[in-house]
Amino acid sequence: MPLLFIILLIVVLFPSLLIPVGFLMMLLVLFIPFKFTFDSLIILLTAPGQIIKIAVNPKLRRNHALEHATINVLEESYGHQQLSGLAREDGFLIQGIINPVVLQQAAQEGLQRLKAGEQGLVIHDRCGTSLMVGNLLSALIFFGLLLSTGHFTILYVLVAVVCSRLLGPIVGRYTQRFLTTSTDVEGMVIKEIRSEAEFNNFFGISLSNQPQKLFVKTDRLEVY
Numbered sequence: 001m002p003l004l005f006i007i008l009l010i011v012v013l014f015p016s017l018l019i020p021v022g023f024l025m026m027l028l029v030l031f032i033p034f035k036f037t038f039d040s041l042i043i044l045l046t047a048p049g050q051i052i053k054i055a056v057n058p059k060l061r062r063n064h065a066l067e068h069a070t071i072n073v074l075e076e077s078y079g080h081q082q083l084s085g086l087a088r089e090d091g092f093l094i095q096g097i098i099n100p101v102v103l104q105q106a107a108q109e110g111l112q113r114l115k116a117g118e119q120g121l122v123i124h125d126r127c128g129t130s131l132m133v134g135n136l137l138s139a140l141i142f143f144g145l146l147l148s149t150g151h152f153t154i155l156y157v158l159v160a161v162v163c164s165r166l167l168g169p170i171v172g173r174y175t176q177r178f179l180t181t182s183t184d185v186e187g188m189v190i191k192e193i194r195s196e197a198e199f200n201n202f203f204g205i206s207l208s209n210q211p212q213k214l215f216v217k218t219d220r221l222e223v224y
Contacts, residue, residue, distance in 0.1 A: 036157045037146075040139035047136040051129070054180045059089040061182035063218055067092035068181060069110030069121035070103070070216070077106070091217040093196065100214055104193050107216050114185045122181040123173050129180045134168025191217040 054060050064087035071083055071094070083096035094103060113121055142160035146152065196213045 033152060033154050033157055036142065036160075040142050040160075043132075043135045043139045044143070047132050047139075050132065051175065051179060054087075054129075057089065058182060058184070059220075060087050061180060062185055062188060062220070063087040063089070063092045065114060065122040065181035065183060066107065066111055066185065066188070066216075066218065067094070068124040068127065068176070069114050069118075070094065070107045071124055072121050073106040073110045073113070074098070074102070090219075091191075091215055093213060093215050095213045098212060098214065100193050100195070100212075103214055103216070104190070107190050107193070111185060111188060111190060114183055115188075117183075119177075119183050122183060123176050125169065125173075127172070127176055129176050130169060130172025133172040133175050134164045137168055137171060138164035187221040189219050189221060191219050193217070 054064065067085040067087050070092075071081070071085060074081055074083065081096060081098070083094055083098065085095070086093040110121060138160045141163050142156055145156040145159065193214055193216050196215045
């Protein structure tokens with residue numbers, strides 16, 4: 001509201017600015033479809049490969065599942081947390097303000113609940129997979145409209161964005177469940193939790209209230 005008031009005030013006091021401001025806005029509107037086209041092309045070239053890379057790697061899928069389960073357990077107990085995660089073949093990273101002991105407890109609980117068959121823990125709405133899938137859907141819809149009609153307009157950008165916002169979360173959950181995570185965690189164990197942050201203290205003073213980067217190392221015992 002204050003921003004709208006400031007804009008109206010500037011227009012009233014300096015009406016001569018309407019022409020250059022309007023011209024600038026017109027250029028931005030014309031530029032948006034070109035920028036969206038470029039971004040969509042990059043997504044089409046990179047996103048499928050990233051999803052396939054995880055889908056064909058059982059270790060990544062298991063650690064991705066445990067990463068989600070751990071964050072879900074933490075959020076059940078402490079509410080929404082500003083945490084981010086990244087699965088690797090030998091474990092997963094959790095970045096944010098988090099106590100290592102609390103993280104270890106959450107990871108152990110998440111692992112036990114996955115082993116007990118609680119498959120819903122592998123889904124997390126803020127996962128990068130869902131964001132990637134949403135962007136991929138947006139790109140596919142945009143280029144589908146562009147190629148089928150032969151017209152290049154900002155309307156197609158709006159349609160693509162709206163459709164991806166509606167369908168992206170749904171398709172993203174299915175992608176997580178069946179392609180980028182795995183509940184095959186039998187025999188999986190948590191070996192250790194270590195810090196990978198560049199700094200955790202300053203001249204001997206602990207910075208425990210600062211974001212940390214903690215690595216949860218996992219392994220899988222052979223089940224006979």
